[in-house]
Amino acid sequence: MPLALLPQIIVEPLVRAALIEDLGRAGDITTDAIAPADLAIAGAFVSRQAGVIAGLDLARLAFTLMDPKTVFEIERPDGAAVGAGETVARVSGPARGILGAERVALNFLSRLSGVASATAALVASVAGTKARIVCTRKTTPTFRAIEKYAVRAGGGANHRFGLDDAVLIKDNHVAVAGGIVPAIRRAKAYVGHLVKIEVEVDTLAQLDEALAEGVDAVLLDNMDLDDLRRAVDRIAGRAISEASGRVTPQSAPAIAATGVDLISVGWLTHSAPILDVGLDLAC
Numbered sequence: 001m002p003l004a005l006l007p008q009i010i011v012e013p014l015v016r017a018a019l020i021e022d023l024g025r026a027g028d029i030t031t032d033a034i035a036p037a038d039l040a041i042a043g044a045f046v047s048r049q050a051g052v053i054a055g056l057d058l059a060r061l062a063f064t065l066m067d068p069k070t071v072f073e074i075e076r077p078d079g080a081a082v083g084a085g086e087t088v089a090r091v092s093g094p095a096r097g098i099l100g101a102e103r104v105a106l107n108f109l110s111r112l113s114g115v116a117s118a119t120a121a122l123v124a125s126v127a128g129t130k131a132r133i134v135c136t137r138k139t140t141p142t143f144r145a146i147e148k149y150a151v152r153a154g155g156g157a158n159h160r161f162g163l164d165d166a167v168l169i170k171d172n173h174v175a176v177a178g179g180i181v182p183a184i185r186r187a188k189a190y191v192g193h194l195v196k197i198e199v200e201v202d203t204l205a206q207l208d209e210a211l212a213e214g215v216d217a218v219l220l221d222n223m224d225l226d227d228l229r230r231a232v233d234r235i236a237g238r239a240i241s242e243a244s245g246r247v248t249p250q251s252a253p254a255i256a257a258t259g260v261d262l263i264s265v266g267w268l269t270h271s272a273p274i275l276d277v278g279l280d281l282a283c
Helices: 008-023 029-034 056-066 095-125 144-153 171-177 180-190 204-212 225-235 252-257
Strands: 040-047 071-074 087-094 132-134 167-169 197-201 217-221 240-244 262-264 277-281
Touching (some): 008 144, 029 095, 087 095, 167 180, 204 225, 225 240, 225 252
Parallel strands (some): 167 197, 197 217, 240 262
16 A cells, blocks of 8 residues: 655645754744855755655745745655665755754654664564564654654554553553453443454463453563463453564564564664664765
8 A cells, every 4th residue: 555645734744843843933043144045056865775655745844934946856755775875865054944944854854764763674574474563652752743754664563652542541540440441441441343342461370361251452562482472372352462672673573473462662663763764965
């Protein structure tokens, strides 16, 4: 399925806020001092390393919000794999607008491409299994929509977007309720018929309790490979199985081989390294 871009109404406030933060109270005083108001320039966005691109629409917005006369042309779209030294987009127009928006554009592009690249590496590591790589709510505050978009650009899938689109009963909820069974029963009595319920379990005994209550999904938290295999056998298709905890490109293949449906990874959005992308001017 083709990657769908986020609606502009979602991303524009983020880009606008980033530009306002960078421009401060007086604008780009360096560029205003050096670049004549009528100077036009052109440049290319070049990836310094191999990876997967994401965030070009935000980069484009950074330039057009600064100066609508700026032209931004995409050569390698979001979701595309690129090599080191490859041009992903070109920009041309008023120098003051381009230089003023450069860092904001690169920040978004590098950050989101880093998330997409890390996701793509994990997806590749579990190729040939049924397991899908999914992200979590461990996102940069206010950046959740775009970071989860970057996960999709890298070939991954999204877990819930917030606290309101699904029930996920975790260990602290279980502690408050006094057990897994009362927590599930309270959730079922509260939510509507279209809301799915997932329960985090640490042991096979907890898994048995959750399955007996007819939950939609179980989060198998930090289980070793043997317990994951046993858990998948016990679930036997009655619920979606999700493994979580200490997942790396090296450990993911063995986790996927246990037969789980999903592998959730928090670090994709909270600490993936950036993809180094630069803007090279044709001066």
